[in-house]
Amino acid sequence: MSTSSRKERERPPPPPLQLCILDTRRGQQEGQEAEKVLAFYPKATAADDSTSVVGLFLATNAFCSIFSQDEHCEAMHAENSLWVSHQGEPCIWLLLVAQKGFVGPHIRDAALVDILKRMHSVTRLLYGSVQRLLSADPSGAAAEEALSRVLQRWGDQLSSNKGRSELHNPLSMGEALPLLPLSRPLFAGVQVLMNRLLVAQIGGTVPVVGALLLHEHWCVWSTLNRADTAALHSFASAAMMPAAQAAAHPSLTKRITASLRWREEGKSGSGSILDWRSWRVFPSRYVMFQDSAAAGDKEPEELPKLFLQEGDEQCRVLGLRAGESLLVLLLAERSTASAELLTGLSEVALPLLRPIAQSTAAELSDAKQWHIQGYRYVYENKMLQAVRASPGVKASTLSRESQALTHAVRLQLDSQCMQGDAEVIVRGENDCWVVAKRLASHTIAVVLEGRGQENLPDAAKTADLFIEAHFEGLLE
Known part of the structure; x- marks a missing residue:
């Protein structure tokens, strides 16, 4: 038996799912190809293996461009695997490689492309553009740390039983926004709530610049544009809503942890803004980010920052829970969680939010989840x-x-x-x-x-x- 064939037989099978974010401008010199890889899932993948995946993708993409220079090749079907890509920014690509035994024989390319698009939109929401991360730290270390969190969240979610079930579901909603139709009375009530929030003066300023209302996994209302609404819904569904649900129903904690496949042990979060355990529901009903360094039951004054409208506008975020509803509030960039601000927002929102949550639950029950x-x-x-x-x-x-x-x-x-x-x-x-x-x-x-x-x-x-x-x- 030849040495090469023995090596082939000893090589472990490829992971069922691989995700990558890469920059085609980096690693142009021979021996530096690994610099193209900004983040890779699974994170423990050897540098040679991740570089090989990226090299094959770029070579195939270059070959396909000969036949179609105006359109990029978004999907490639190999004998045992499926390759799907999306160019999120100039020279910045997102790549998904899945074994066909993992995704099943009938998965639609468009559904996988939607996953990559939503990954990129959440990345821009949390950190601004990938180019912004690279400009702040040309070494790529900051970009790798931030982007790895996003890939970890999506990779673990897709690899879970629930994630695979969604991929195999022929009527899956996928990465689209589950918008909840409202009755006229509820529609009017939600509009009144949003209008009052957007004009409420607290401490001499109008702190609320936008809001998103969720009920369970449904999007009830948003004051944002379509792209920001979809990105904020994905983020809130991954981090803020599970924290709110676990606080309301402690028995759900183990189920949520198992479904998202978080590997860290213990009750505290990892400090990642995408880890639902890093978000806490305080007695005031506010859902707030508290990194691993924070301690005690005091509400943190520092609020995490988000980037809206492709990074041009920055704001702060916190949530307010009522029943199964979660009101995600976007505040002016310089806002802090002062007692005056939190009290003022509660007085404006809760008297309307509580009956809205009850009415939404009743309508959803009558609709039997559509x-x-x-x-x-x-x-x-x-x-x-x-x-x-x-x-x-x-x-x-x-x-x-x-x-x-x-x-x-x-x-x-x-x-x-x-x-x-x-x-x-x-x-x-x-x-x-x-x-x-x-x-x-x-x-x-x-x-x-x-x-x-x-x-x-x-x-x-x-x-x-x-x-x-x-x-x-x-x-x-």
């Missing part, structure tokens, strides 16, 4: 970056053949050969029809399994009646 009996569906408004879908537990009741068919139909609707308004209707086994439509910025897929639809016109009519009844105006 499950519509007899149907499985996913709807996305790309303009609002908002989505509604059947709960994952309901999607899992579909047969494997129907799940595979739904994946394939959504993939077809994503394909470049179907531009503009489009419709795909396919029949599979188990008396299953999948009807998918794209109309302007709206897309919807409806699964009709075991409903006795005999032919294509019947299936199309049933899907249209469903859409008209539950998504008013979508077909107009």
